Amino acid sequence: xxxxxxxxxxxxxxxxxxxxxxxxxxxxxxxxxxxxxxxxxxxxxxxxxxxxxxxxxxxxxxxxxxxxxxxxxxxxxxxxxxxxxxxxxxxxxxxxxxxxxxxxxxxxxxxxxxxxxxxxxxxxxxxxxxxxxxxxxxxxxxxxxxxxxxxxxxxxxxxxxxxxxxxxxxxxxxxxxxxxxxx
Numbered sequence: 001x002x003x004x005x006x007x008x009x010x011x012x013x014x015x016x017x018x019x020x021x022x023x024x025x026x027x028x029x030x031x032x033x034x035x036x037x038x039x040x041x042x043x044x045x046x047x048x049x050x051x052x053x054x055x056x057x058x059x060x061x062x063x064x065x066x067x068x069x070x071x072x073x074x075x076x077x078x079x080x081x082x083x084x085x086x087x088x089x090x091x092x093x094x095x096x097x098x099x100x101x102x103x104x105x106x107x108x109x110x111x112x113x114x115x116x117x118x119x120x121x122x123x124x125x126x127x128x129x130x131x132x133x134x135x136x137x138x139x140x141x142x143x144x145x146x147x148x149x150x151x152x153x154x155x156x157x158x159x160x161x162x163x164x165x166x167x168x169x170x171x172x173x174x175x176x177x178x179x180x181x182x183x
Contacts, residue, residue: 067123071130079135104136
């Protein structure tokens with residue numbers, strides 16, 4: 001079998017050729033029009049600056065990755081604790097879900113400048129923004145359903161129907177019903 005007969009490889013090759021043509025056209029048109037460099041920088045200049053500042057970029061990539069991982073870890077811990085609290089303390093369910101829905105409805109692009117003003121330019125504002133982005137999925141209704149089903153039954157077996165290796169409960173009490181109180 002030829003390599004180009006594979007549709008995935010053919011798509012990658014076509015996309016790469018189209019991208020190379022676009023970059024070459026950008027370079028040629030930019031040189032012919034003499035457009036100001038601060039408006040339309042040439043691809044060759046972008047590549048030169050990229051190579052020159054590569055170590056600095058890696059440093060900043062590490063700092064961004066650290067803030068993201070810290071924010072996601074914090075959201076995971078808080079989200080799971082909130083989900084467990086809602087499962088075991090039904091009296092706080094309404095308040096917790098209302099606060100989570102309110103946080104989820106806030107445009108995150110509007111909160112970012114406020115976090116910088118409140119917490120400064122340091123790592124704290126970045127961690128808290130990552131936390132805010134991730135807290136809603138970590139404590140979502142699906143997580144609550146999963147936690148509630150595990151609370152009522154701890155006996156599992158592999159489902160012969162599921163090809164993904166997912167676990168299904170042996171007893172019917174673990175399967176969330178449409179009338180379950182968590183929904």
